[in-house]
Amino acid sequence: MQxxxxxxxxxxxxxxxxxxxxxxxxxxxxxxxxEKPLVDMFQSAKDAVLDLxxxxxxxxxLYEGAIRGLFDSLGDPYxxxxxxxxxxxxxxxxxxxxxxxxxxxxxxxxxxTVVSVxxxxxxxxxxxxxxxxxxxxxxxxxxxxxxxxxxxxLRGEAGxxxxxxxxxxxxxxxxxxxxxxxKISIKTIDMQDLGDGKFYVRISQFTSNTGKNFSFxxxxxxxxxxxxxxxxxxxxxxxxxxxxxxxxxxxxxKGPIVKLKGKVVNQxxxxxxxxxxxxxxxLIDGGSASASEIVAGAVKDRGxxxxxxxxxxxxxxxxxxxxxGDNMGGIKLTIADYYTPSGAMISGVGLSPNIPIQQEPxxxxxxxxxxxxxxxxxxxxxVLSLQDxxxxxxxxxxxxxxxxxxxxxxxxxxxxxxxxxGYKGYVGETEVLAVNGSVSEKATNPPDxxxxxxxxxxxxxxxxxx
Numbered sequence: 001m002q003x004x005x006x007x008x009x010x011x012x013x014x015x016x017x018x019x020x021x022x023x024x025x026x027x028x029x030x031x032x033x034x035e036k037p038l039v040d041m042f043q044s045a046k047d048a049v050l051d052l053x054x055x056x057x058x059x060x061x062l063y064e065g066a067i068r069g070l071f072d073s074l075g076d077p078y079x080x081x082x083x084x085x086x087x088x089x090x091x092x093x094x095x096x097x098x099x100x101x102x103x104x105x106x107x108x109x110x111x112x113t114v115v116s117v118x119x120x121x122x123x124x125x126x127x128x129x130x131x132x133x134x135x136x137x138x139x140x141x142x143x144x145x146x147x148x149x150x151x152x153x154l155r156g157e158a159g160x161x162x163x164x165x166x167x168x169x170x171x172x173x174x175x176x177x178x179x180x181x182x183k184i185s186i187k188t189i190d191m192q193d194l195g196d197g198k199f200y201v202r203i204s205q206f207t208s209n210t211g212k213n214f215s216f217x218x219x220x221x222x223x224x225x226x227x228x229x230x231x232x233x234x235x236x237x238x239x240x241x242x243x244x245x246x247x248x249x250x251x252x253x254k255g256p257i258v259k260l261k262g263k264v265v266n267q268x269x270x271x272x273x274x275x276x277x278x279x280x281x282x283l284i285d286g287g288s289a290s291a292s293e294i295v296a297g298a299v300k301d302r303g304x305x306x307x308x309x310x311x312x313x314x315x316x317x318x319x320x321x322x323x324x325g326d327n328m329g330g331i332k333l334t335i336a337d338y339y340t341p342s343g344a345m346i347s348g349v350g351l352s353p354n355i356p357i358q359q360e361p362x363x364x365x366x367x368x369x370x371x372x373x374x375x376x377x378x379x380x381x382x383v384l385s386l387q388d389x390x391x392x393x394x395x396x397x398x399x400x401x402x403x404x405x406x407x408x409x410x411x412x413x414x415x416x417x418x419x420x421x422g423y424k425g426y427v428g429e430t431e432v433l434a435v436n437g438s439v440s441e442k443a444t445n446p447p448d449x450x451x452x453x454x455x456x457x458x459x460x461x462x463x464x465x466x
Contacts, residue, residue, distance in 0.1 A: 262336020
C-alpha cells in the first residue's frame with residue numbers, strides 16, 4: 001500500500017520526501033483469510049439491501065455509508081471519510097487557494113455579512129463592500145442559512161458567473177452584482193507597525209505558503225529594528241505543519257519544536273536555525289487549534305513568549321491522508337498525537353494562557369425601524385431604539401427613556417457631523433439607514449479589548465527587561 005504520512009492540523013503536512021501531500025494512486029487491498037467471513041457477511045447484508053429494500057438504492061451510496069460507518073466506529077472526530085467534493089475542498093485549503101468571489105463573511109444578527117473584501121478580487125471589482133449583507137445567491141435566499149451553506153453557494157468553478165444580491169445598510173440600497181468567480185489565494189498574514197520597533201502580526205491559518213511568507217516578514221521587521229512582537233493566533237484552526245515549524249523557528253533558538261508520538265510516527269521535529277528569540281506576546285483563544293498550538297507551545301517552552309487570552313482548543317493529532325482513487329474521495333486517519341518540546345500534552349487539554357483575558361461580548365442593539373420622522377419632543381419605541389443605537393456607537397443620548405430631548409438631539413447632531421452629514425432638525429429615513437449601517441459596521445469590526453491589553457503588556461515587558 002502506498003501512502004503519505006501527514007499531520008492533520010485542520011490541514012496537513014507531508015512527513016516523507018514525496019513531492020506531494022497526497023498519495024499518487026489508490027491502495028489495492030488483499031483480503032486476509034481471517035477477514036473473509038466478515039467480508040462475506042458484509043456482502044450478504046449489502047446484497048439483501050439491494051434485493052429486498054422496497055426503494056431504489058445506489059450501490060455507491062451503500063459503500064460510502066459503509067466507509068463512513070467504519071470511521072464513525074472509531075469515536076474519533078478527526079478520522080473520517082471525505083467524498084470527492086469534500087476531498088477537493090480539503091486540498092484547496094491545504095494549498096491556500098479556492099475558486100470564488102473573494103470575500104470574508106460572518107453572521108451578524110443572523111445576516112450573512114461581508115467582513116472584508118480581498119484586494120483585487122472579483123467581489124472588489126464588482127463593487128462589493130465590507131458591511132454589505134448578502135441576501136441572495138443565484139436566486140437562493142440566504143435567510144436562515146449557515147456560513148458553510150453561504151460559502152458553498154458563493155464558491156464555484158473559476159470563470160463561472162454568480163448572481164449576488166446585497167443590501168447596503170449605510171446607503172439603504174439593494175444591489176444585484178454579477179460576479180465572475182476566479183482563483184483566490186488566501187491571505188493568511190496581516191501585519192501592523194505599532195511603532196518603536198513593535199509589530200503586530202495576525203496569522204489566520206497555516207497554508208503551504210504561510211511559513212515562507214512569515215520568514216520574509218520577520219526579516220523585513222528585523223531590518224526595521226524589531227524588538228517586540230504581538231503574534232495573534234486567535235481563531236486560527238491550524239494548518240500545514242511545515243509552515244507551523246517555520247513560523248516557530250523564527251521565534252525560538254535551534255532545537256526541538258514539537259514531539260510526535262505514535263505507532264508509526266515517533267520523532268521530534270527540530271528547528272535548524274539558531275536565531276535570537278524576540279520578546280513575543282501570543283494571543284490565543286478557544287479557536288486556536290493544532291498548528292497554532294504547536295507554535296504557541298514551542299515559543300512558550302523555548303522562546304521569549306507570554307500567552308495571553310483563553311485556553312486553546314486542544315487538537316493535536318497526527319494523521320494519514322489517503323486518496324481512494326478517481327472520484328472516490330479519500331480518508332483522514334489519526335495515527336499519533338503531538339506534544340510541546342517540554343513534553344506537555346495538548347490533545348484534549350489545550351494550552352492555558354499565562355495571563356487570562358477574555359474579550360467582552362458585544363451586545364448589539366435592535367436596529368431602528370423607520371415609522372415616522374423623529375424630531376425633538378417625539379416619544380416612542382422608535383426613539384428608544386435610536387437612543388440605544390447612538391449609545392452603542394459611543395454617543396450620549398441622555399436617559400434611555402424613548403423621549404427625543406436635548407441630549408438625544410445633541411447626540412444625533414454629533415453622529416451626523418462625524419459622518420459628514422448635516423443635522424436638519426429631525427431624523428428621517430436616510431438618517432435611520434445611516435445609523436443602522438454604522439451599527440452593522442461596528443458589529444463586523446468590534447473593538448479588540450484583548451489586543452489593546454496586549455499592547456500595554458508588551459510595553460511594560462520591554463520597559464522592564466529590555
